[in-house]
Amino acid sequence: MRRQAAISIALPGGFRAGNILAFHRRDTQELAERVTGDSLHKGLLWDGIPACLRVHFADGVATAEIALDTEPGQDANQDLEPRFAAMVRRMLGLEQTVEAFEERFRDDPAIGPLISAQKGLRVPVTATPFEALSWAVTGQQISVAAAVSLRRRLIVAAGIRHASGMLCYPDAARLALFAEEDLRAAGFSTAKARTLLALARLVTGGELPLDVLAGAASIDEIRSGLLAVRGVGPWTVDYVLLRGYGWLDGSLHGDVAVRRGMQALLGTEDRVGEAEAKEWLARYAPWRALVAAHLWAAGTAVAY
Secondary structure, eight states: OOEEEEEEEEOOTTOOHHHHHHHTTOOTTOSSEEEETTEEEEEEEETTEEEEEEEEEETTEEEEEEEESSOOOHHHHHTHHHHHHHHHHHHTTTTSOHHHHHHHHTTOTTTHHHHHHTTTOOOOOOSSHHHHHHHHHHTTTSOHHHHHHHHHHHHHHHTOBOTTSOBOOOOHHHHTTOOHHHHHHTTOOHHHHHHHHHHHHHHHTTSSOHHHHHHHSOHHHHHHHHHTSTTOOHHHHHHHHHHHHOOOOOOOTTOHHHHHHHHHHHTOSSOOOHHHHHHHHHTTTTOHHHHHHHHHHHSSSOOO
16 A cells, blocks of 8 residues: 655745756766656655655646655654645755845845855755765765765665665664664774764664754754764754755855855965854854855855
């Protein structure tokens, strides 16, 4: 038995569907995400059930469908559609206050030209906060290409396949079943393997309730909960808040690509240091992470 839900969402004028699709096109092997034309297909776990998400963009509307391999429990069945709609809106960045940001800084001498060139830019968000968290840990201290390869090996090791053929990104409960040796065999360093397992087990055990925190607790509570875990630092936290929740005010001054983008934008010969980047970004609160996203988009390399 399969359960499905479908929604249609009217998109704001100038919505940049291409940015959303590009975020999910990073893995050219397309094991868990496939982008075709104006559509995204993504394998994921919904309350532990293999599911396939499809989002199609056309004529100013996003049409989204999700197909679960089995019927969820009664409670999950009742709130499937509203939860699904909330997830899709978050993934598309539709709750992000980009219009207010653009109005405030459109004449800014530094980022005004970026805003003009990239009007309507929103930050693509992962299907779940845990996906952003595990991706951030995976990508620590390595290139995007290496992180994509490592992520792919994690998905293959989890081995969860939807009826459509798409592999599903593992959730915390599935990852918590791994042994450290399993992650090492997939290419993770000992430190990253231990951090991922610690996070997965804390989330599964309810000690780090990411989905509950997303709707009920403050950013400070999310931040402090994550920073308490060995192997999770400020960059990882700010990245998770951006990609997992769509929070636009993390100061990603520790991000090398952001500092490189600042150097190009400001036309300086010397590399921009973390302290200088932090001070420069501070003027754009509460949209510092959105500025970072504009710097990523303006660069030539694929951003995290």
